[in-house]
Amino acid sequence: MATSWVSPPTRTELIEDLVSGVDRYNPSNVSILEDYLYHQIRSQEYDCLANLAILKLYQFNPDLYNPDVVINILIKALTASPLPDFNLCISLLDERPINANLDEPDPLPSLLPTLKHLNDLLHRCRFPAFWEIYQSDELESLRDNYTVECVGFEDAVREVAIRAVKATFTRISADRLASYLDLSGSELSAFVEKKGWNMEANVVSIPPNPDNQIEATVVQENIKLAQLTKVIAHGAST
Structure with a gap:
């Protein structure tokens, strides 16, 4: 599982070069990584490291910041629970881009607390509460503008629940x-x-x-005679 997380089998050679080499910090490549993100959204694929590379580029180059891209990255990361992908993404959002040139108001600040709450519910396996909030009227905008475009999002959340059920x-x-x-x-x-x-x-x-x-585990310890005599000698001297 760790290998597929670091290098998903669906990752192309071009993306591998961008993610693994020094070019991951080249701002001219951000459009390639953004296109790859939207490919993930349409194809139900997922590549956390490539998405983190986008967020790192936004950190270094605030003028590149695209709130819709960030929201889509967080939505994809939700379905990776219980892996820490969502929190890894959040850690790169501490410094808000102040030089971004946006034509419309930034939707991320209002959606971020909701996305964090949804992630917390999934992480704590509170699945009924997740669905209740996700299907609520308050999140109609999130569903209509974002998750509807993320192919298989609800099924991916169900797989999070299934992993917990199978383990429990x-x-x-x-x-x-x-x-x-x-x-x-x-x-x-x-x-x-x-x-x-x-x-x-x-x-x-x-x-x-x-x-x-549930399987019983038998622990067997082998104590050599020399070790036993030391224990006995120590007990006799106290």
Whole structure:
């Protein structure tokens, strides 16, 4: 997983050269990286290091700052939870660009607290609360202007929930799973079937995996005679 995070298999040779070499600090390449970000949005691919390179270029060159690009980077990072991608991106936004030439008001300051809250909910596995807030009227602008353009965003969030479920449960009620995935009825049944899970009597069975299986661990220590005599001698002298 670490290897695919550092160098995703979908990353092109051109992007690899930009991300891994000194050219990542060349402001003339920012448009290439921005185009790559929008490719990720359309294709459901993800490359955190390439997106971080954009944010670093914005730090060094405030006049390049594009708030829509930043928001899209944060939206993609949301779906990487529980990895720290979102916080890595946030760490590069501490210094707000003061020299950016924007034709319209910057939407990021008003959306950033909301995006942080959504990330916090995902990180704490509060999936029903995430969906409630995400589907609320207050976030209609976020959905209509941003996440609607991010192909597969909601399914990617569901995969975040699935990773938590697989690591925690061997059996879970269908109602509880539905609240985690924001799915119900035939949509939930189709999702469970696609995962290859079994649902009977409103209970979904999670196949065994290394995370949801409790196995006793036997710890055996080998103490040599010379070590034992030292312990006995120390005990006798106290």
